[in-house]
Amino acid sequence: MSTDLLQLDVDTLFEQHSVSEIDAVQKKIQTVVENKREELRTMVGERYRDLLKAADTIAAMQASAGTLIEQVHCIQGNCRSLNEQQLLGFKTTPTETEVLLHKRAVSKQLTNYYSTMVQIKLLSSLPELIWTHLDQEEFYAATELFIFSRHISTGLQLDAKNTLMQRLPVAQKQWEILRPFHITIKQAVLGVLEREQLSADMAVDCLLSLLLLEKCDLGQVLQTFLHLRSTAYFNCLQSQSSEGEKDKPRRVKERILASLHILNGTIELLDTCLLADGLLFKRLAECVAPTAAPSINRMDSSDRELAHLLPDIIAGYKPQFEAPKLLPAQLCDALQQWMSKIDSLADKHLQPIFGLVSSMQTIQDIKLAAGSTAKRDYAQLEQQLALPQAQLDFYKLKYMPLINARIREIIRSSWVEAMQQAYDEVVTLAENSSPPAPLQIWREQSDDLPLSLAAALSDQPKRLANRTKGYDAPTITLCAQFDAQLAAIVQELDVLLQEQTARSEDKLALINFLRETAEQQMTSYLTQLKALRLTERQALLQALRNTLALVELCPHLKLCFCQSSSWRQWVGNQTAAGAEHWQRLCALIEEELMQFWQLVVDDILATHSCADKLPQTITHDVVLRDFALWQTQTLEQRDEEHDQSVQSTIRIPCQPRLSLQTYLHQLIEVLNIAVPQTLPSKVLQAFNQKLLGQLLTHYEHLSAAESTKSSQNIALQLYFDLKFLERVFGVNREERSLYEQFHVLQRSLRDCIDPFDFELFAEHITTHVSRATARLHGELGVLTPPQDNTPAANASSLSHEADPNMLCLSSSGSTSLWFPLLPIVMPQAASTTTFPVERKPPATEADKAATTPTRKPGARRSDASSKSKSSAASFFGMSQEWFR
Template identity: 25%
Template sequence: MAKFNINLIDLDVNKLFEERSIDNIIQLERLLDSEIEKKRNALRSTVGDRYKDVLTASDAIKSMKTISQDIVDHIDKITSTCGNLLLAPSNVDLKSSFPIGKNKLDERTFVVQVRLAIFLNEQIWLALDQENNLDAAQYYSLAQYIHTGLGLSKKEFLDKIPYLEHIRNQKESLKNRIFHKITEKLESVETTAEDTSKNLNALLLLQNVTCENLLSIFIEHRKTALSTVITTSYSSVRVQVYSMVKCLITTIHLLHHCFICYGGSDKGLIWQQLEEIVSESSPKTLSKLQLPASSLLLYIPEIIKQFRPKCNFSTDVVNSLKEAKSVVECWLQCTLVTVEDGLKKALQLITNIKGLHLTREESLKIDLPENWENICKESHLPEHFDVWSYFFQKFITLRCRELITKKVSENTSQIQNCISYTLDQVLKLGKSELDLRWYSWVEEPGDISRSENCHRGLSMKTRGYSHNIIELCKKVDDKYLALLEDASQYLYGKEYNDGMNFIVKDFKFKRKFVDRDDIENHLRNECTTTSVSISDYILSSLPHSSTDSDLVTKSIVGARFLEAIFFLCPHFQQCCSLNNVTDKWPKVCSRFSQASNTLWENWLEIEVKQTEMICEKLHDISQTKMISIYTRWDEIEIQEQTDDEEVFKSQIRVPLKPSLTLSEILDHLNENLSKVLPHTLPKKIYLKYIEKNASVILSHYKIFAEEDLNQKQALQFLFDVKFLTAFCVPRENSHLIGLSQDICDKFRSKVDPFDLDVFYPYLQSNVKRAVGQAQVILGCLLPSPHHLASLGIYEKNKEQEQNPSLLALSTPSSTTWFSLLPISVPTSKFAAGQLTSKKSTKVRLFIRALSQ
């Protein structure tokens, strides 16, 4: 066959018969048959290896089908036979109708007990499925009693039913199952007094515990229930706390109803139910079962028919439970510790005060049982006992305080960052905070508005609060507004508004807001403490300034910010004076004012240094310099009368204005003071500015007083000192007044006494006139609006008062908005009616003669 080297698959049958002989075709057929058989064997081998399990399963399924059909047929036969047996009369006494032997009777009695044991196991399962644990416990007691009787049966009967041991083991597993179900019920968060009493009675029947220990067992299970609530994962803390409160209220409710009294009776529900089970009048346990119809029921022993569970308890024991005060106290202490441990972890997940409010609201929605106060009293709980207040309120309050502290601390940190950013930004701005005239005197569209807005308009400009200050204060106030909005519902049960008031209406409100005063006080203290941090931070950030200009800029911005907080941060004020407490906010204002004054001192020191540098111009008192600083002097014509009634006329010249150098210095001081809007400065700083600069100027004039001056220089410097003293030095400053007086005395000593006697009244009058004229230009340097009142500048004459046609502007007045324009016209050259004494005239003539 090897000679056939052809492809068997591609054979063409027609051509094969044409090209080959019959013998070759026969051999080719055999070759094909051989190849086909090889392929079949290979396929069988492959299928056997890969699908062996499938083939085996197919054979098993066919066999099971046959066996199942046989089982169904046998069951039908058994059912038919049982039905025929049930048709027999049930009232026939088979024992009397068919006398049997003693051995047969014992055997049937044994069999019926076995069947009862099996049946009871089934009933226990059914009772457990229906969550009727008390019935399951009773059935178990009966099953236990039956198994005890079976254990006394003949050995030959026991040997015939080895399955009995399996039934007994199944009964023990059912006991554990019953205990598990009872535990689940007793440790449920929400359960009824009826279910709890049934389960406790089931424990009494199964464990045969004493009534004295039953309360402790109940308490332990309720502790476990609470621990389960704490350790269980919930969708939110609010739900968890609600479950904890519900669990504790349920525990107290069950304690009272189950152990103390229920339904108007002086006995707890446990004892009422137990009497229905174990008393002599209670139904037998077997009568509670619906036994299947069978003739073997006649052979049930009478002792089994009469069985009922046994439990010894007395009224004295029941009454003793009412006095179990120590057990309740122990439960309160242990529960308090458990709640604390559970709440510490749970409350850490609440990050805002509003979340605490929602948690409290959810828990307080739980309706308390009727006659709650009587329940607590009869259960030996503290007077006016409340689950929320006793177990939870303290920890909720503590968490609220922690959140307030944390929130205020975060606010402080953020405020410090905002302050730092603002202080850095003002140094980069083109419009300096050192000169606010560009802001105060520029008209803007929003200066006047129909709607009141404390953060814009003329009110801000008049106070000197620039946009940087306003924006910074708004950021600060917004943070405290957020704090008030967060705490408002917890404290007052409503959204925050500026006119908040709170009235405790009834016990429900008192119960909810019992910690309100404590939280308000804590919030006030924390926010008050914040003020120290804010002011200290500003003060500590200034030394980092590299130049005097930067230091002054930061100091002014910081000082104005601390002053602006009083007006632009109402919510900060609300936090510090919550519930209209008035002693905190003034302390904050005082602290801010002190810090603001300290910051203004930095500006003041720089200004005084600049004044000292400018005052160096005063040191040059050479003739050339004096010529350039003299102003026009006043020429006054005086009349002098001799003894023989002869009148001599003469002219004297006295200073009319302060020197140009002093005027330049005062203009410089006035200019610098105008830049920072003097009416916005603290009164203390304003006076210090004037007094310190005046002291610097006087100290330089004191140096001049020691120099060798001519009379004209002395008169001019005397005028300057008196002008400066009258205009800038407050009358209350005795030190500067005394220094000025000493300097004036030295200058007067350098003037001829006789000339001084004549010149001095005119010099005084010119000083007064110069002060009155300078008040318009240099008004910023006046210590107070009424400073010049003693000079008589504001006195109105009677003619002007009687003439209503004169405008109010025509006479200087402390109440007018605009004072007179300065007038530099010299006084009249003739002083009418002013004559010197005879002695003075003679001296004058003598001196004039000598000079000629």
């Protein structure tokens, strides 16, 4: 086992040794500890005994020294007495002059003694007095007392060879106590000049203290002052807590206003203190005036009572200043250097602080607080200093641009956030879209109609009108949230526009920026929406409905373009320009959404193509199954040769092919499932254009078939279908290309019909086409344009007009009806439905009985029905055309 107990490892000891060995180690350690304790007690006892012995020796030496001194004093007394006795016969009487000189010497020595004592007393009193003035922030008084103490100490040190001074080393030690006050006073003065709040009197007191303490010229003091004010500006921008309360967090508004106050206050201090006849020069004149009190007067009253014991150079001491000179050019150069430094600090630190401002109300408070401070005209000061005009207006030069930039950033960021949230919600709704129930939109609900007139006239969304446009509850909620965010932006901007001190140019610039931001964000939204490349039909419909809803159900979006009445006093003649921008945005949205509608239309027509739904060749089976109704017409002609009447029968189609009707009804069902509300006119026009293009291609293929050329009846039915399609879809000359295609195809089919027969058929075909159009127009109302054949281009908007009359919900406007009532058809004789054949010989009597009589146009109506319709029309405020 190792004998070095200090190097023992406890873990190793317990692992490698037995219990008995461990006990032996413990006993050995205890023995060593006891030995050490005994040695310590012995050593302490010996040293304590030596100390007691030394103390006794010192006490004995003190008693011996006292006895020796006393004996020496006795020897001196005996010697003096012996000397007087030995020289008694040799003494002479001193003269009066000698006595006077002796008295003067004794008096001078005594005065010197008292003067030295008083000066030492002053030096001992000065530290406490200087600290008192420093605590009271009387820096010039503290500096004057420090200079006074240095003056006293210098005089005493010059008299250091004097016997009295050699016996009094306390004077030199007291100066060692007073010497650090030079740095203490200077640091206190510099700290005060770095404060945010600095009065003119305090600034002058600090500047006088620096002039007296450093013995420098006024230019250097000015440089120091401006440097400290820039440091105060930097500290104000960087400080996160209040100056008086270090633990209290400092608001951004307070930091901005405090920094502005520092800049304006610095200019005010320069103007008040350092320009001609400034407060600093007045105080300097008072300090160097002959009537100025000496520095001894700043001492306590007990010390001032001993002033007669001091020499005149001490009692009458006053601080001395060199004649201060500060040229305007020197002040201008220093001020320009300071402003360049402030510019660099503002660029680095002021702009990030403005970035922390999050609301318009805070900006409004900053502007009001900055405007409420007394504004002075710096023109005279700038003229004196030969500075550029408006160089000293820091609020206008540095703060207003940052305020305007922050206002624009808040508007832009708020718009970006609102638009991004709306876009995300639109994407979510588009991804989670599902086919709506067709009857859900038209099903009446209890909360559709307003419960009161006030609710009807309010700005609340009209639920029934919104449901007819396909705007479901999530879409309305999305628009409400988006409009609320825009309302907050408009409201915050309105707070700034109501400010009376702001210029009209700035207000107009803010209004234009709001419009430009809104236009930019809406354009970006459309770009993002297009970048999704939606292909699913329901997703496309949901996206375009939501986008249209943002325009229709968000009134504050329009306010961003077409300003409210309270803003127009600043907009002036640019109100029309705002409306033009709004129309341009609506046109852009309509154009972009039209592409979405085109995708929906293409998808519907691709899924339900006429090439798949209509027969491509006309056979006998197709004729029996597809040519549904032909009407037999009896014609009477006079045979001049036999002088008798000849009757002949012709058969004319009365309605389009059943496959064509079925195909059109299938398209209507698909549209009702995909878009369970009326299509916008422009979309319907595009849908019809593509549909008619496919149908014309189909009929062109049929007209070129041999079966059509060989059968006059097939050609006649196809000709009837084309005339029906042209009439029911309102194809006119304005649609030149489509119109020409129809007539070219009709001419090709007419060439397949006998000209003489076609002359007989033409008038009847036209009549039957008109009847079929009137009869089927109501059933095909989703596809067909209004009955008045108004071009769809006149109603080119994708958004439906707001119609307050609930009776006209099926209309796209006040004049055009989407779903007109079915026409009134007079009863007529039963038509014969047969397979069309060629012309027959003269008809029999039975055929005459089956002949359909010709009815004159214009059915007579009873007076009672006219009166009832007239009264109903007057009650609902509608024309009688509505009941036809």
